[in-house]
């Protein structure tokens with residue numbers, strides 16, 4: 001545990017967050033729990049209600065308390081010492097490294113800032129009250145993999161922040177802003193590269209991407225475009241002004257995601273595409289979009305039996321809809337390029353550009369057409385509480 005803290009807690013957060021906004025993230029990935037150990041890296045105030053005057057206990061750095069569900073309330077103990085039983089508590093970290101860990105079922109989850117604990121009928125309900133920049137850092141942890149060049153991280157920070165702003169309100173009726181699952185953006189809390197993510201968030205503070213009509217864009221991305229991105233309407237139903245096909249040259253050509261192959265039995269392929277319209281398939285024909293992806297497959301060559309490239313991708317577990325097929329004996333060989341839907345930003349290409357010296361704003365404007373990047377604060381949050 002100590003080694004982990006040593007790696008993670010590098011003391012970057014507070015200075016950056018002085019004017020930041022907090023959001024409420026319900027922690028659902030941990031699962032249903034009745035008890036856990038809370039370990040704090042910073043001095044932590046245990047409070048009831050919403051403010052400091054209600055402070056009931058203080059935990060010092062690296063100390064822990066045990067928290068459990070009891071008769072519909074939250075029980076807190078420190079060793080054998082009973083601290084209290086309350087309907088709701090809030091643990092507020094204070095200091096240079098405002099981090100804490102939750103230990104439960106043999107696993108450790110680490111987060112920044114504050115923890116709110118409530119109960120439902122039979123379990124504890126945990127919510128991370130977190131500065132938005134720390135939230136974005138925790139989302140980036142699940143999205144950037146090993147790509148940690150500073151400009152690429154800035155690209156990803158601005159995209160994630162734009163996504164967060166767009167998603168606000170999804171859970172408002174339930175009393176929080178975000179869940180920590182893919183539904184809202186998978187949120188990993190504090191991870192090994194926290195400091196690097198925080199720097200990227202700080203250097204793009206409050207920046208979001210808007211389209212030319214001033215609306216937040218849908219900053220979609222995926223692993224690898226295979227050489228060119230797709231027009232939104234060639235993959236999804238709607239034409240979107242900033243989601244245009246652009247060339248990626250060789251910027252994403254040297255990734256493990258660039259080339260793929262798959263073999264499918266001919267009879268299986270024909271019966272699967274026939275099933276889609278409950279007909280008997282004997283032949284197929286492809287239409288491609290401008291970027292080279294399969295736009296449609298026409299079953300038996302007929303326009304009324306269309307299957308989109310994106311549907312084919314899902315149907316057969318293909319990495320992308322950019323592929324060619326050759327027939328050999330009883331098998332079809334799919335030879336493809338790229339990984340993902342192909343609309344918006346190619347992460348491998350964006351990373352390649354960052355390594356080649358492109359600035360984050362140049363990279364964003366390459367993959368999203370005619371957009372603006374500008375700072376915008378979330379005022380709306382102040383209007384409501386959890």
Ligand SMILES: [Zn+2]
Nearest residue numbers: 178179183184
């Ligand atoms: Zn959600």
Ligand SMILES: [Zn+2]
Nearest residue numbers: 225252346349
């Ligand atoms: Zn690409």
